[in-house]
Amino acid sequence: xxxxxxxxxxxxxxxxxxxxxxxxxxxxxxxxxxxxxxxxxxxxxxxxxxxxxxxxxxxxxxxxxxxxxxxxxxxxxxxxxxxxxxxxxxxxxxxxxxxxxxxxxxxxxxxxxxxxxxxxxxxxxxxxxxxxxxxxxxxxxxxxxxxxxxxxxxxxxxxxx
Numbered sequence: 001x002x003x004x005x006x007x008x009x010x011x012x013x014x015x016x017x018x019x020x021x022x023x024x025x026x027x028x029x030x031x032x033x034x035x036x037x038x039x040x041x042x043x044x045x046x047x048x049x050x051x052x053x054x055x056x057x058x059x060x061x062x063x064x065x066x067x068x069x070x071x072x073x074x075x076x077x078x079x080x081x082x083x084x085x086x087x088x089x090x091x092x093x094x095x096x097x098x099x100x101x102x103x104x105x106x107x108x109x110x111x112x113x114x115x116x117x118x119x120x121x122x123x124x125x126x127x128x129x130x131x132x133x134x135x136x137x138x139x140x141x142x143x144x145x146x147x148x149x150x151x152x153x154x155x156x157x158x159x160x161x
Contacts, residue, residue, distance in 0.1 A: 028072060031057035035070050040088050041136055043070035046155035051077035060085075064094040074152070082142035082152045090137045098139045099127035110150055111157025115140070128153050130160070 032043040038059050053075045060069045067090055073083035085098045102118035102125065109115070115128035126149055127141040138160060140153045 026054035026057050028054055028057045031059075031072075032070070035059040035068075038068045039070050039086070040068075041086075041134070044072070044084060044086055044138060044156055044159045046072075046084065046152065046159045048074060048155050049077075049151065052082075052152075055081075064097045065091045067091070067094050069094075069098075076142070076144045076148045076152075078145065078148060080142065080144040080148065082140070082144045082148060084152075084156055085139045085141070086136060088134075088136050095129065095137060095139070099129065099141060100125060102127050111154035113153075113157035113160060115153060130157075132160070 028045050032045050035043050035058060038061065055073045055075055057072045058070075060071050061067075063069070067087045070086040071083065073081065076082050087094065099118040100120050100123060102120040105117045105119055107114055107116055108128070110128065113130050115130050118127045118129055119125065120127075124143050125141060126143075126146075127139055128149070130138045130140075132138065138156065140149070140156050142149055142152065144152065
């Protein structure tokens with residue numbers, strides 16, 4: 001038994017271990033270009049302030065009602081999550097899934113765009129839903145503090161115009 005433990009300890013000392021999780025470089029513009037034919041519109045690409053790091057960008061299919069969905073997520077400067085989902089001709093089921101069944105609590109105008117607020121306070125998640133005249137629904141959702149969520153929603157609203 002001591003021999004086995006000794007071998008394991010030697011291997012642990014010899015095998016290099018990273019001190020942090022490596023980050024991937026996400027090219028948002030390239031991902032949006034690739035998603036465009038499937039979603040049928042130009043996906044939103046918000047110009048976020050410095051300190052926001054894209055975590056994932058791409059097309060999601062095969063979920064609720066097989067609606068092709070543009071998804072873009074960021075880590076905020078404070079280390080929380082903010083993202084945007086966007087699709088055309090959505091169903092109520094699709095929207096409810098994107099906002100984790102958050103209840104409508106009113107409306108807000110942020111960045112010159114009217115958003116329906118849907119929140120899940122039990123999960124610490126806020127979602128802002130913009131139902132566009134062009135049948136494109138844009139949802140900003142996250143666990144970020146109100147200031148960062150407003151910053152993100154403003155960047156998304158600016159990109160929608």
